[in-house]
Amino acid sequence: xxxxxxxxxxxxxxxxxxxxxxxxxxxxxxxxxxxxxxxxxxxxxxxxxxxxxxxxxxxxxxxxxxxxxxxxxxxxxxxxxxxxxxxxxxxxxxxxxxxxxxxxxxxxxxxxxxxxxxxxxxxxxxxxxxxxxxxxxxxxxxxxxxxxxxxxxxxxxxxxxxxxxxxxxxxxxxxxxxxxxxxxxxxxxxxxxxxxxxxxxxxxxxxxxxxxxxxxxxxxxxxxxxxxxxxxxxxxxxxxxxxxxxxxxxxxxxxxxxxxxxxxxxxxxxxxxxxxxxxxxxxxxxxxxxxxxxxxxxxxxxxxxxxxxxxxxxxxxxxxxxxxxxxxxxxxxxxxxxxxxxx
Amino acid sequence: xxxxxxxxxxxxxxxxxxxxxxxxxxxxxxxxxxxxxxxxxxxxxxxxxxxxxxxxxxxxxxxxxxxxxx
Numbered sequence: 001x002x003x004x005x006x007x008x009x010x011x012x013x014x015x016x017x018x019x020x021x022x023x024x025x026x027x028x029x030x031x032x033x034x035x036x037x038x039x040x041x042x043x044x045x046x047x048x049x050x051x052x053x054x055x056x057x058x059x060x061x062x063x064x065x066x067x068x069x070x071x072x073x074x075x076x077x078x079x080x081x082x083x084x085x086x087x088x089x090x091x092x093x094x095x096x097x098x099x100x101x102x103x104x105x106x107x108x109x110x111x112x113x114x115x116x117x118x119x120x121x122x123x124x125x126x127x128x129x130x131x132x133x134x135x136x137x138x139x140x141x142x143x144x145x146x147x148x149x150x151x152x153x154x155x156x157x158x159x160x161x162x163x164x165x166x167x168x169x170x171x172x173x174x175x176x177x178x179x180x181x182x183x184x185x186x187x188x189x190x191x192x193x194x195x196x197x198x199x200x201x202x203x204x205x206x207x208x209x210x211x212x213x214x215x216x217x218x219x220x221x222x223x224x225x226x227x228x229x230x231x232x233x234x235x236x237x238x239x240x241x242x243x244x245x246x247x248x249x250x251x252x253x254x255x256x257x258x259x260x261x262x263x264x265x266x267x268x269x270x271x272x273x274x275x276x277x278x279x280x281x282x283x284x285x286x287x288x289x290x291x292x293x294x295x296x297x298x299x300x301x302x303x304x305x306x307x308x309x310x311x312x313x314x315x316x317x318x319x320x321x322x323x324x325x326x327x328x329x330x331x332x333x334x335x336x337x338x339x340x341x342x343x
Numbered sequence: 344x345x346x347x348x349x350x351x352x353x354x355x356x357x358x359x360x361x362x363x364x365x366x367x368x369x370x371x372x373x374x375x376x377x378x379x380x381x382x383x384x385x386x387x388x389x390x391x392x393x394x395x396x397x398x399x400x401x402x403x404x405x406x407x408x409x410x411x412x413x
Contacts, residue, residue, distance in 0.1 A: 216407075
């Protein structure tokens, strides 16, 4: 008799502990490294289970992480290959000042790239009437969903947003930022989130936290060989510059003169797509590395592209989370990126 | 879609790429063929799932955060 893990329960070894990532049900379980080694093939003979781990195995059966079988060879591992038909999966557009014709051109090009998701960021200047004008472009073509970040102070009446959320199935959420503290968390509509977080620049992005973990098959498989944040992403910054992410510095063109399709096919543009967590210092020993979304824009060592994300406070050696912004070892990088109150 | 009354979260190999893993499904059926009739029924239902569900594709929303601003 053999104990066999379900194929969608993947073991990820870390420096001090390991995880079983249940990428079908979206859960992570912690296990000792020694047990992870025993289960590295996905199954283990009942006779070979050390006494100290018998209770663990029984618990795995109860939690439906695995099962007993006479024939473990009938249950092969799932393939961890990843691919996707779209040339660009998601886009971030910093919106405040683009002329209408540029926005229309950008969205049309994103549609032709089969882009599925768009994040519109308004830091300071949201014009509802202008946004309603572009809605028809978002409700046809490849775009499956979009999110909008809008500053509270540029909204007259929050309920007027209903002209967007009532008629657009592709709208996933409207995040109203920089709101007064007493309005934080107000429930106006299921698609509206109100926060008092001040999001007035790109510097607020890149936070690493368990809240952002994505425990699912697409992310787990993508993360084996790709960067979970930048892979198949394209961004347009406030000045129309085409980048991997609004927070990265390298510019690959401008929407006024260059086509998104041509930029997206440049090998230099795709370079960051292939930096997986297994290549990133510290992250390569982290038990969360295949469910965590990376950041290559803000790094602990700004001169090393394989450096750990600056805004991650997790230490896989101690297995403790700490506030990243108060870590004295990060102060130099915080200063380098001029993060100011975005910490 | 309610696939299995009273047990929405039952574990099956359905979320794998269906073509590559057909052997898994068939072996799953073999595995349970000598057990209870109820288990047999559950396994056979796998074949009737719509393709998008067998591929584990969510029809709305990205499966990972596009940005980490909050």
